[in-house]
Amino acid sequence: MQKHFGSLHVLRDINLNIDRGEVVVVIGPSGGGKSTLCRAINRLETIDEGRILFDGRPLPEEGRALARLRSDVGMVFQSFNLFAHKTIMENVTLGPIKVRGVAREDAEKRALELLDRVGIASQAQKYPAQLSGGQQQRAAIARALAMNPKMILFDEPTSALDPEMVQEVLDVMIELAQEGMTMMVVTHEMGFARRAANRVVFMADGQIVEENTPDEFFTNARTDRAKDFLSKILTH
Amino acid sequence: MDAVIENLPAILDAFWLTIKLTAISAVISLILGIVLVAMRVSPLPVLRAVGTAYVNGVRNSPLTLIMLFSGLGLGTVMSLKFSDDLSVQDFWLAIIALSLYHASFVCEALRSGINTVPMGQAEAARAIGLTFMQNLRLIILPQALRAVIAPLGSILIALTKNTTVAAAIGVGETALLMKNLFELEGDSVIPIFIGFAIGFLILTLPTGLFFGWLAKRLAVVR
Numbered sequence: 001m002q003k004h005f006g007s008l009h010v011l012r013d014i015n016l017n018i019d020r021g022e023v024v025v026v027i028g029p030s031g032g033g034k035s036t037l038c039r040a041i042n043r044l045e046t047i048d049e050g051r052i053l054f055d056g057r058p059l060p061e062e063g064r065a066l067a068r069l070r071s072d073v074g075m076v077f078q079s080f081n082l083f084a085h086k087t088i089m090e091n092v093t094l095g096p097i098k099v100r101g102v103a104r105e106d107a108e109k110r111a112l113e114l115l116d117r118v119g120i121a122s123q124a125q126k127y128p129a130q131l132s133g134g135q136q137q138r139a140a141i142a143r144a145l146a147m148n149p150k151m152i153l154f155d156e157p158t159s160a161l162d163p164e165m166v167q168e169v170l171d172v173m174i175e176l177a178q179e180g181m182t183m184m185v186v187t188h189e190m191g192f193a194r195r196a197a198n199r200v201v202f203m204a205d206g207q208i209v210e211e212n213t214p215d216e217f218f219t220n221a222r223t224d225r226a227k228d229f230l231s232k233i234l235t236h
Numbered sequence: 237m238d239a240v241i242e243n244l245p246a247i248l249d250a251f252w253l254t255i256k257l258t259a260i261s262a263v264i265s266l267i268l269g270i271v272l273v274a275m276r277v278s279p280l281p282v283l284r285a286v287g288t289a290y291v292n293g294v295r296n297s298p299l300t301l302i303m304l305f306s307g308l309g310l311g312t313v314m315s316l317k318f319s320d321d322l323s324v325q326d327f328w329l330a331i332i333a334l335s336l337y338h339a340s341f342v343c344e345a346l347r348s349g350i351n352t353v354p355m356g357q358a359e360a361a362r363a364i365g366l367t368f369m370q371n372l373r374l375i376i377l378p379q380a381l382r383a384v385i386a387p388l389g390s391i392l393i394a395l396t397k398n399t400t401v402a403a404a405i406g407v408g409e410t411a412l413l414m415k416n417l418f419e420l421e422g423d424s425v426i427p428i429f430i431g432f433a434i435g436f437l438i439l440t441l442p443t444g445l446f447f448g449w450l451a452k453r454l455a456v457v458r
Binding site for chain 1: 359362456
């Protein structure tokens with residue numbers, strides 16, 4: 001597939017296949033198209049050419065069909081994007097109640113289980129601004145999980161976090177990966193890639209430059225572009 | 237001051253009518269303003285164009301003109317009938333004019349409120365599968381509304397004072413009564429002026445204070 005932002009060619013000849021249950025980490029220099037690729041999968045960005053199939057079907061263009069697809073594809077953002085005027089509990093139950101038509105009582109019970117799983121059940125009645133960044137991101141993961149998604153997209157989930165909060169979010173993500181969730185993760189966290197990813201996709205200048213296993217990629221990258229990138233981030 | 241005290245029952249009646257005009261028009265213009273802003277941010281170009289045309293047309297027309305159009309155009313020429321009682325008929329025609337006019341201001345206040353809601357909020361809502369209308373109703377508008385409580389208070393204050401334009405089509409609110417009193421009590425023009433001005437201050441000052449307090453209380457913490 002192809003995408004342009006004006007004269008900028010942000011996605012060039014992208015051809016990528018993600019299997020059910022697979023965890024794919026997308027890595028690469030900023031401005032390389034990683035986030036755009038991630039956002040294209042639930043059509044927060046549209047593409048100019050080519051097509052995206054999810055579950056064997058092309059992405060719907062708009063309307064209810066698109067809303068239904070998005071409800072099956074969870075998304076976790078760099079800046080959390082929890083609904084600022086709603087409590088954590090309301091954030092997690094909104095989708096199930098309004099999109100899936102789940103009864104409030106059932107939605108809240110399930111939300112508590114999920115919040116407990118990500119370790120913030122005691123924060124359920126607070127507003128997002130009252131939580132730390134790490135807690136907010138874990139709430140955002142719970143919100144995505146509440147929809148029982150077939151896949152979750154993570155768009156730089158730890159980039160906006162203070163260093164000491166990164167691990168608590170990664171722990172939750174590693175656990176998800178081990179349980180077999182299909183995940184696409186845009187991140188610079190090498191540790192996460194090594195521990196949880198099945199495959200590393202290296203992107204630069206809008207192209208997929210290299211696809212490799214995490215071990216191979218970090219120790220013995222095939223392309224010069226990847227080696228160059230790794231040398232810059234691993235030397236300090 | 238005697239002229240004011242002697243006519244107090246009539247003055248209170250007139251102010252009561254002012255309050256009714258204000259309250260009913262406020263509710264209708266809020267609802268209409270929300271409909272307009274939904275049109276102005278909708279993904280459908282036709283709706284956006286209609287909303288924009290409405291706001292630009294109505295917001296830039298003098299209220300007196302809209303009031304007279306409502307009274308003469310809708311009431312007399314197009315025979316829009318609310319009641320056989322002339323005072324009730326004129327009352328509702330005035331409400332139509334006030335609501336149509338102030339809805340354009342409510343719409344623009346809300347639209348500036350929508351601009352204060354970060355893009356990520358709408359994206360997160362789309363990402364869990366909310367439709368455009370659900371997104372607007374559950375996520376965007378509640379936050380936009382809280383951001384523009386104070387400007388909405390200003391519009392309500394303006395509306396309160398603008399109800400006096402209803403005198404132009406003969407609605408017996410305060411401005412009309414004041415004009416009549418000037419003719420009856422020619423030597424007491426200044427006290428009557430002051431009396432009515434104080435009456436409006438009693439209505440509008442608390443409105444401003446209340447909305448200021450409400451704006452602080454409902455502010456969305458980010």
